[in-house]
Amino acid sequence: MKKIYIVALAMIGLAVGMLMNAADDMSTYSSFQVAEDTGNKVKIAGQLSKDKEMQYDPKVDPNYFSFYIKDTEGAERKVVLHGAKPQDFEMSEQIVVTGRMMGDEFVASDILMKCPSKYKDEEVYIKSAKKG
Secondary structure (H helix, E strand, C coil), X not given: CXXXXXXXXXXXXXXXXXHHHHHHHCXXXXXXXXXXXXXXXXXXXXXXCCCCCCECCCCCCCCCEEEEEEECCCCEEEEEECCCCCCCHHHCCEEXXXXXXXXXXXXXXXXXXXXXXXXXXXXXXXXXXXXX
């Protein structure tokens, strides 16, 4: 067998492996109920419950941050991130957490925040100027 065929087969195998790994991360959003039922790693989109307590004290434990979010179905759960609190966390419009349920808590391995646009006020101003 020629060396070029061996290299081509190795590259195809590597590409298939990379696609399978990426497909694991392309899951759709779930809910806390699905996370509880399956026990699998899921992505949950929700909004920060600003009326509930957020716990982060870097002097005591810089790798513990907990907060509450409400998912799209209205279920509210405590989320624990074993990492530092993200900057401007309270200003986020939407939060996507990736992780799994452990008891009553959702243990997040990753957080993605959708923050308000810095142009939002300008867009509102332009729209209201057209009305007047």
